Amino acid sequence: METREREFLEYVQSGGQVETDDWMPDEYRARLRKFIEMHGNSELMGVLPEREWILRAPTLQRKLALTAKVQDEVGHAQLIYRVVEDLGKPREECLDDLISGKSKFHNVFHYPTKTWGDVGVIAWLVDAAAIISQKALLKCSYAPYARIMKKICWEESFHILHGRDVILTLMNGTDDQRELVQEAVTRWWGPLMQFHGNPIPGEEDPMLVWRIKSQGNDEARQQFLDGYVPQIWELGLTVPDPKLRKDEETGRWHYTEPDWEELKHVVTGHGPRTGERLDLRRMARENSAWVRSVVLAEAA
Amino acid sequence: MIYEVFRQERKGQAFQHAGSVEAPDEAFAEWYAREQFGRRGESEALWVVAREAILPIEDFVDELNRNYHRVDGYPLKEKLKEARARAGTTAARDR
Amino acid sequence: MQERVQLLLEIADDELILGWRDSEWTGIAPFLEEDVAFSSIAQNEIGHARALYELAARELGTTADELAFDRAPEEYRCARLVELRLPSWEHTSARHYLYEEADALKLEQLKASDDAELAGLAAKIDREEVYHRMHAQMWFDRLENEPRFVAALDELRPLVGLRDGHTPELTELWEEMTMVRRSQPAGTTW
Numbered sequence: 001m002e003t004r005e006r007e008f009l010e011y012v013q014s015g016g017q018v019e020t021d022d023w024m025p026d027e028y029r030a031r032l033r034k035f036i037e038m039h040g041n042s043e044l045m046g047v048l049p050e051r052e053w054i055l056r057a058p059t060l061q062r063k064l065a066l067t068a069k070v071q072d073e074v075g076h077a078q079l080i081y082r083v084v085e086d087l088g089k090p091r092e093e094c095l096d097d098l099i100s101g102k103s104k105f106h107n108v109f110h111y112p113t114k115t116w117g118d119v120g121v122i123a124w125l126v127d128a129a130a131i132i133s134q135k136a137l138l139k140c141s142y143a144p145y146a147r148i149m150k151k152i153c154w155e156e157s158f159h160i161l162h163g164r165d166v167i168l169t170l171m172n173g174t175d176d177q178r179e180l181v182q183e184a185v186t187r188w189w190g191p192l193m194q195f196h197g198n199p200i201p202g203e204e205d206p207m208l209v210w211r212i213k214s215q216g217n218d219e220a221r222q223q224f225l226d227g228y229v230p231q232i233w234e235l236g237l238t239v240p241d242p243k244l245r246k247d248e249e250t251g252r253w254h255y256t257e258p259d260w261e262e263l264k265h266v267v268t269g270h271g272p273r274t275g276e277r278l279d280l281r282r283m284a285r286e287n288s289a290w291v292r293s294v295v296l297a298e299a300a
Numbered sequence: 301m302i303y304e305v306f307r308q309e310r311k312g313q314a315f316q317h318a319g320s321v322e323a324p325d326e327a328f329a330e331w332y333a334r335e336q337f338g339r340r341g342e343s344e345a346l347w348v349v350a351r352e353a354i355l356p357i358e359d360f361v362d363e364l365n366r367n368y369h370r371v372d373g374y375p376l377k378e379k380l381k382e383a384r385a386r387a388g389t390t391a392a393r394d395r
Numbered sequence: 396m397q398e399r400v401q402l403l404l405e406i407a408d409d410e411l412i413l414g415w416r417d418s419e420w421t422g423i424a425p426f427l428e429e430d431v432a433f434s435s436i437a438q439n440e441i442g443h444a445r446a447l448y449e450l451a452a453r454e455l456g457t458t459a460d461e462l463a464f465d466r467a468p469e470e471y472r473c474a475r476l477v478e479l480r481l482p483s484w485e486h487t488s489a490r491h492y493l494y495e496e497a498d499a500l501k502l503e504q505l506k507a508s509d510d511a512e513l514a515g516l517a518a519k520i521d522r523e524e525v526y527h528r529m530h531a532q533m534w535f536d537r538l539e540n541e542p543r544f545v546a547a548l549d550e551l552r553p554l555v556g557l558r559d560g561h562t563p564e565l566t567e568l569w570e571e572m573t574m575v576r577r578s579q580p581a582g583t584t585w
Contacts, residue, residue, distance in 0.1 A: 047422035054418050058576040058585040059460045060445045070421050071434040078427035082320050116575045288425035291484050295324050321428050327533050332428040
């Protein structure tokens with residue numbers, strides 16, 4: 001490693017942050033941009049499973065909350081893509097790569113949402129898993145990203161409460177409603193356990209080495225289990241993993257090893273809803289291309 | 301065009317950079333800034349500025365260490381010790 | 396009394412159904428900044444509907460949700476214009492512009508009403524609608540020279556103020572809107 005790179009590494013590892021126009025090693029910039037781009041893609045794709053239910057929300061309050069939640073996610077995508085753009089990749093290029101399958105988005109957004117139970121489980125558990133990852137970005141060595149993460153985390157706080165509210169209401173309701181929740185939890189468990197990624201030793205995780213994130217995959221998963229399995233169990237719900245338990249001595253959760261092959265298969269574009277959702281994005285984009293050329297391009 | 305947005309969280313506080321929006325003109329920029337950084341009433345006020353109107357300054361020259369107008373230009377410990385010794389007094393806190 | 400309720404339901408249903416249609420753009424609007432902005436407009440519209448339903452609900456001894464969801468499609472009093480599913484931006488912007496124009500007049504009338512409660516709510520709604528009108532005008536100014544926008548305006552203008560029956564699209568929307576709610580007995584909490 002060159003001297004300048006080594007100095008940069010020492011700088012970020014001791015908590016230093018950089019701004020857009022500061023010098024960065026090429027490897028850092030490339031990894032950083034790819035990571036942030038994937039985050040933007042995920043926010044944008046995360047909108048699609050949820051927006052179907054905006055139209056089906058069973059009360060005015062739920063309708064408003066769900067619309068606001070999805071709106072936040074779009075807002076997050078906007079903030080994140082702006083950061084990527086300032087790092088040198090225009091938004092339109094990011095969208096091109098997303099739609100063509102060249103760039104990726106998180107596993108959970110490749111799966112179908114089948115019932116109102118999913119709406120609750122997504123806001124309660126999937127968002128919880130996401131927030132844990134997002135909190136680990138608050139001290140990102142790249143300051144512009146760290147700053148938007150602060151706003152993102154703040155907005156996510158209502159998402160979780162909304163999720164919990166939906167779930168608790170269902171659990172206190174009819175047998176059918178309780179069954180909706182259980183069925184959704186059972187179905188989402190696999191993807192949830194895969195969400196934080198396969199375990200990588202800290203020294204081998206470039207995201208940790210460069211202090212882009214401050215937490216490893218396994219640690220994030222442990223944090224998720226610690227926070228949310230008790231919440232699941234206290235409602236009388238079950239998780240489809242007979243091995244799941246907390247070792248009281250070590251404080252670590254034991255579980256059946258997640259299916260890493262499934263994760264790889266899904267994020268490389270083969271999830272149950274991947275094609276359909278990318279098609280929707282592509283069509284929406286094509287249909288409104290004229291709007292962008294009239295409104296945005298002419299101002300350039 | 302990119303517009304930078306500065307945000308005041310509470311009255312009396314400084315405006316801080318909050319992010320940026322892409323918009324064709326000021327009318328749109330105002331709408332988008334209001335939405336992205338104020339739809340929850342989380343901001344007391346916003347300043348929206350076209351990025352090209354911002355003048356960045358990042359180089360500051362101080363080749364000859366002009367500490368005469370900074371606090372670090374005034375180490376007084378030794379002089380104070382000498383002056384107290386001369387007057388036969390001890391530091392107030394040692395009495 | 397009956398007349399007041401009917402008037403409330405007319406405006407509430409307009410705002411509800413338009414808000415529902417407008418909310419369909421959340422996540423797929425022409426670009427991200429506009430997506431966020433337009434979603435707020437949709438939410439405001441639903442919010443207006445809710446406030447209006449609440450006034451009517453007090454009189455009828457029911458709840459806003461029951462009025463919003465539990466009537467049959469024929470019982471809604473919305474205008475045809477708001478029922479249309481318009482998945483193209485030129486049509487959505489055109490409807491937005493035409494609706495806000497007509498709505499402004501309606502709100503002025505209501506603000507002048509002897510009915511203090513109604514006048515008060517109309518004033519509150521109008522203060523939010525000021526922004527909707529600005530937004531509609533902003534898009535109008537940008538698109539007024541686009542042939543497809545002009546064509547959309549021409550197509551939709553005759554529908555403004557027409558309350559002469561419902562389109563099949565309302566029934567489709569109603570079915571989707573109420574499917575979760577109808578899956579459990581009336582009175583179930585969600």
